[in-house]
Amino acid sequence: TSVRIGANVVTYWANCFKGCSGITSLSLSDAALTIQASAFESCTGLTSIVLPSKVATLGSKVFESCSKLTKIRSLNLTAAYTESDTFGSINLAGSSVSGKVLEVLEGAEGYTSGAWANSLCNVTECNFVKKSIPYVKCTYDINSGNVGTDVRVLGSSLDISAIDTLLLEYTSGGSTVIRRLDFPTGGLYQFSVEGTNTITVVFSGYENTPTVPANAFAGIKATKVEVGEGITSVGNNSFYQAEIYEFKTNTGLTSLGGGALSSCPNLATVNLAEGLTTIGSDCFYNNQSLTTITIPASVTSIGSDALSGCNNLTEIVVIAGNTVYRNNSGDGVLFSGTTLVQFPGGKTGDANFSYEVPSDITTLGRRCFAGNTKIKIVDLSSSLITNVADYVFNNCSALTTVVFRNAITSIGNWAFNECSSLNNVTLPTSLTSIAGYAFYKCTSLTSITIPATLTSMGTYAFASCTSLSTVVWNATSCTTGVSGSTSSLTGAPFSGCPLISFTFADTVIAIPAGICYLQNNTSLRIKMPSSAQSVGQFAFYGYTRGFENDTGSTSIFPSGIVNIGGYAFNGCVLPTVVDLPSTLVNVGTYAFNGCSGVTTMTVPTAISSIGIRGFASMSALTSLTFNKVTPPTIGVETFAGHNNSLVIYVPSGSITDYQTAPIWTQYASIIQAIQSI
Secondary structure, eight states, X not given: OEEEOOTTOOEEOTTTTTTOTTOOEEEOOTTOOEEOTTTTTTOTXXXXXXXXXXXXXXXXXXXXXXXXXXXXXXXXXXXXXXXXXXXXXXXXXXXXXXXXXXXXXXXXXXXXXXXXIIIIOOTTSTTEESSOOOEEEEEEETTTTSSOSEEEOSOTTOOGXXXXXXXXXXXXXXXXXXXXXXXXXXXXXXXXXXXXXXXXXXXXXXXXXXXXXXXXXXXOBOSEEEEOTTOOEEOTTTTTTOBOSEEEEOTTOOEEOTTTTTTOTTOOEEEOOTTOOEEOTTTTTTOTTOOEEEEOTTOXXXXXTTTTTXXXXXXEEEOTTOSSOBOSTTOSOEEXXXXXXXXXXXXXXXXXXXXXXXXXXXXXXXXXXXXXXXXXXXXXXXXXXXXXXXXXXXXXXTOOEEEOXXXXXXXXXXXXXXXXXXXXXXXXXXXXXXXXXXXXXXTTOOEXXXXXXXXXXXXXXXXXXXXXXXXXXXXXXXXXXXXXXXXXXXOOTTTTOOOSEEEEOTTOOEEOTTTXXXXXXXXXXXXXXXXXXXEOTTXXXXXXXXXXXXXXXXXXXXXXXXXXXXXXXXXXXXXXXXXXXXXXOXXXXXXXXXXXXXXXXXXXXXXXXXXXXXXXXXXXXXXXXXXXXSOOEEOTTXXXXXXXXXXXXXXXXXXXXXXXXXXXXXXGGGEEEOOOO
């Protein structure tokens, strides 16, 4: 049985609990001053007791024959007066009682003499614990305007079963007062301590699990937080969004969890003690008041984004002797081997706000430049980098120029997202992949040349670049990762860009899906590349400004086109007479749907299939000629919404075959033989 005594009990009379063998632990009242003779004698089940901070006198034989007592915690900074036999026959330091301890507060006095030392604990042995009680200490300057008198000392997710003592410490009349607190409802205390500016709440009792639980102090308001000796790890998000100004650790802490101190808007001072080995992902992410941080020599692992998003951080200092992390000649940039882990978010580079990535660097860490609002030029040309990782330059609002190394093969997701000043980009001729949103909302970018080597472009790669007017497309065969549904497309790479010039190199074989989706600037004229063999889905969907012909050709279509994807020319303005290329095999769904200006169209003998509504809603079409002897496969409503005067011409010997073929039967009445010239 665990017993907690009422708050107002001052004196524990002689023999009051004598012989109560069922009691296993005792927490006395905060008001307790005197414990008289034999008060707990022969409490043979008692294993632990907490003595409050005001206890001044312990009488004779108070703990006589408490044979199972293994822990006494005293909260008084000055040892209470004892008789020579107060502790009777118990000896917490005896070799036969391994693990028995006397715990006192840091700075406590008087426990190394009298019965405390002579009868209870041989202070030359290791069972006298003075400074290793695991704790978390939160300091509040209640009159500074930083906190106020209503203080949330517990996060909403804290499991208080992990804590056996909650202490309030403050100064009154020149003396330090420490008293135990009951756990508050909802974690909210209202303090009204007269004559003091600073109060400290100490959370202790982490011996069995020396970890600050995940989310434990999330959102607290405090001036300073100290993680005391004995705590070995701080859980994920333990101090997430905490409104604290200073954070300190002590020897013994080995791990700071993911997001442990992320998004703390006031956190300006961080003191990390040696012994720390692991800093989790996002640990200090998005701390806008942090200007400098020092990494202990003991740290061997720093997770992704641990120091990113700190836009005023100008310096990351690594203590000499660290075998994993380093600075280069005190430059304040964090490196690990050949990886640039973090360029501080508030660092400016040189006098020209420029930074050249060192020649031995092969890898840029995720978000390593992200959020920097100062740097203008980054030169990668001397490095050994082959990949620009995800988010590396995300939201670098001052960045105007990136000089790429001509061996870089890929640019990751969101790599230059919202780099609103970026206006000078020459992509390397080695580039094979640009991932999704890579240059999204780069609103100062006016032109871009896509290299011939590119084979993959992710969704919205250059979308919402509101100044981008000129594109030169040299990629021979490149996918765009777009996805289409009925009459709409997501992921178009140049969506929201006011293009006035889009030039395909004549070496382009595949026109990518969605490449000019809904591009309709009044000045835009597009000429399809002469070598093209396929047109991707939604490639020119909604383009109404007209296509240019090859010199000497009457057709806007490249002569070698084999496949035209779904919606590729949906709603486009085409010439009134269209002769589809002789090589054309497949026409996708809705491919020419709504091309209302075409009056005459010829379909070649190579045609094999036409998708649903492939030639639907061509309201001006009156003559449609199929030269193929065998009817191609067509989808439902292929010619739906046609002009009432439409005639479908087929080879004279194939009229019956066309009129009786599946779906063709719906159009039997308008099928006629090709007229001889």
